[in-house]
């Protein structure tokens with residue numbers, strides 16, 4: 076539809092390149108120098124290589140507007156490409172549409188009814204939104220050079236961030252939780268008020284401990300993911316379970332994203348190792364917490380529900396299979 080609809084018509088010259096910002100970015104300069112050296116080698120002696128300023132413009136447009144092309148299960152990246160019509164789409168952390176691929180063919184699918192499917196009414200998420208607002212905003216600034224002001228980053232930030240970064244309240248008689256408002260690059264850290272006792276003043280040592288624990292486990296989850304993706308499945312599972320035991324009695328509250336992400340990797344490792352029973356337990360725990368983060372429709376959650384249904388089939392649990400499939404139907 077997009078390629079023939081005049082509202083979605085675009086040419087390469089219409090694309091944004093953020094050239095000035097990009098030329099001040101050390102990493103981008105290194106990437107450009109690398110691309111330029113390859114092009115010069117491949118096209119050595121020929122006169123087809125455009126002048127450097129023009130190449131910078133091409134490079135900028137491609138970096139900003141490229142889509143990672145995923146396989147149909149949305150699990151592996153198989154390439155990247157610039158799609159002119161789809162490059163119209165702006166970002167929102169809680170989008171109303173999603174991009175999917177069939178081979179290299181791109182489709183934009185609505186996640187909710189969109190009365191006017193015009194470019195300025197359809198939003199996708201440029202990044203994974205399972206991160207607190209300050210991390211998402213930083214990633215968007217670094218990769219796409221804009222500051223996100225969507226509702227999930229502004230009016231809804233307190234609710235979603237508090238759930239994702241939840242830690243037990245420090246007050247002895249309170250079983251509520253609080254969460255991290257922001258950790259900036261200088262290590263400055265702030266907490267939200269407790270959901271139950273509403274306390275807003277926290278001892279410095281408590282704030283320091285919370286933020287330190289968050290940063291350490293965030294790094295742990297990233298390393299664990301790398302371990303899993305590099306094929307060290309058993310090691311990843313052992314490491315995940317060891318860490319889960321460690322954080323069980325820590326300051327983290329059960330909905331904390333780092334606990335949930337660790338359990339999600341443990342679940343994937345169990346699936347790879349065909350430990351169906353254990354995989355189902357982890358999957359149930361993850362799916363109990365994730366919907367609390369926000370009311371956004373997330374296609375990855377629906378895929379997780381489908382995987383859980385498949386696990387129940389393997390475990391010969393027909394009643395639970397039907398219950399989960401009903402939930403998927405309601406979700407998508």
Ligand SMILES: [Zn+2]
Pocket residue numbers: 167168169211223224225226227228
């Ligand atoms: Zn946002």
Ligand SMILES: [Zn+2]
Pocket residue numbers: 244245246249250251252269270271272273274
């Ligand atoms: Zn409290």
